[in-house]
Amino acid sequence: MKNIFRNISLIIVILLIFDCSVNAQSWKSRRYEFFYGGGIVNFNGDIGAVSSDAFANGLVWVKFFQTISPTTNIGMRYKINSMHSVTTTLFLGQLYATDHSKKGWAPQRAETFNSFYSEFGARYELNVLKEKRKRTVYRQFGENPLKNLNLPTYLYVGVAGLYNTGKFSSPKNENYSNKYSNFAPVVYGGIGSKYRISRKSFIGAELKINLAINDKVDYAWQDKEGSGAAYGKWYDSYHSFTINYIHQIRSNRNGLPNFRRRGASSNSKSGAKGPAKYKLR
Numbered sequence: 001m002k003n004i005f006r007n008i009s010l011i012i013v014i015l016l017i018f019d020c021s022v023n024a025q026s027w028k029s030r031r032y033e034f035f036y037g038g039g040i041v042n043f044n045g046d047i048g049a050v051s052s053d054a055f056a057n058g059l060v061w062v063k064f065f066q067t068i069s070p071t072t073n074i075g076m077r078y079k080i081n082s083m084h085s086v087t088t089t090l091f092l093g094q095l096y097a098t099d100h101s102k103k104g105w106a107p108q109r110a111e112t113f114n115s116f117y118s119e120f121g122a123r124y125e126l127n128v129l130k131e132k133r134k135r136t137v138y139r140q141f142g143e144n145p146l147k148n149l150n151l152p153t154y155l156y157v158g159v160a161g162l163y164n165t166g167k168f169s170s171p172k173n174e175n176y177s178n179k180y181s182n183f184a185p186v187v188y189g190g191i192g193s194k195y196r197i198s199r200k201s202f203i204g205a206e207l208k209i210n211l212a213i214n215d216k217v218d219y220a221w222q223d224k225e226g227s228g229a230a231y232g233k234w235y236d237s238y239h240s241f242t243i244n245y246i247h248q249i250r251s252n253r254n255g256l257p258n259f260r261r262r263g264a265s266s267n268s269k270s271g272a273k274g275p276a277k278y279k280l281r
Contacts, residue, residue: 030248033077035204037244041071041093045236046220047111048097069094071240083127087156091119095164095238097218113218115166119186119210123158131196153193160186162212168219180219184212184236194246202246212236 048066062068071093079085098112131152165181188211194204217236252258 030200031079031251032249033079033202033246034075034249035077035244035246036072036074037204037242038070038072039240039242040068041091041095041238041240043067043069043095043097043218043236043238045097045218045238046215047099047113047218066099067097069096071242073240073242073244077125082130085125085127085154086122087125087158088122089120089160091117091121091240093117093240095166095217111168111170111220113166113168113220115164115217117162117164119160119162121158121160121186121188123156123188125154125156125192127152127154129153129193151193151195153191155189155191157189158187160188160210162186162210162217164217182214182216182219184214184217186210186212194244200248202248204244204246206240206242206244208240208242210238210240212238 042062044067048063071091073089073091075087075089077085077087093116094114095117096112096114099110129150129152132150162184163181165179167178168180169178188208190206190208192204192206194202196202212235215235217238250258
């Protein structure tokens with residue numbers, strides 16, 4: 001009887017060691033992650049500002065009904081190794097701000113801007129908390145999953161290009177056009193985390209701070225002569241919070257994403273001709 005328990009214990013230990021080694025190296029076979037999602041974006045510029053003093057405003061301010069609007073994003077991540085990744089993203093959404101509030105520093109202006117924006121960027125990511133997938137004998141028998149809960153977390157910095165086009169309205173008619181477009185380079189940074197919901201999928205959340213390298217995103221800026229009404233001299237910024245669905249993609253022998261052709265082998269054997277179906281692996 002002792003030999004039986006000893007053999008069972010030995011088998012369990014070997015399986016656990018094998019499972020841990022497989023999980024630790026799983027990123028090598030699934031270097032790519034495709035993600036998409038949505039959330040909110042908060043604009044910080046001259047319009048809707050808390051104060052005319054940029055330092056008094058602080059790095060970020062939030063006025064829920066005056067500076068927040070919806071946004072969506074899509075992206076692809078490539079894992080260089082278990083600690084470092086590079087990612088490309090595309091954001092589409094709305095930028096909005098208004099002075100229509102008694103709490104603002106210039107409610108008498110009553111100016112508003114509302115624009116559609118697109119932002120394409122690339123970033124570097126550093127994993128500060130790696131995923132640890134623990135599988136124990138107790139978990140197999142229904143142990144509380146919260147005991148093994150972990151949230152892989154990463155920090156990132158990047159650059160992007162912002163293009164926005166929209167409308168600016170001012171009841172004072174201070175020689176500003178109603179319709180405008182603007183392009184600005186952007187530097188940004190942020191933090192993200194994700195939670196595994198299946199073998200290939202995660203739910204993730206990201207907080208991102210963007211600084212546009214010009215002061216014309218909201219079409220309100222200090223002119224060259226310094227007579228630009230009461231507008232600030234600081235660059236505009238905007239910040240987003242998004243929830244994403246993340247899907248891991250297997251890489252092929254050449255290191256590229258592997259798009260498996262589903263049903264191709266069965267069609268070739270049977271001689272059937274039909275549309276090819278593809279899916280992400």
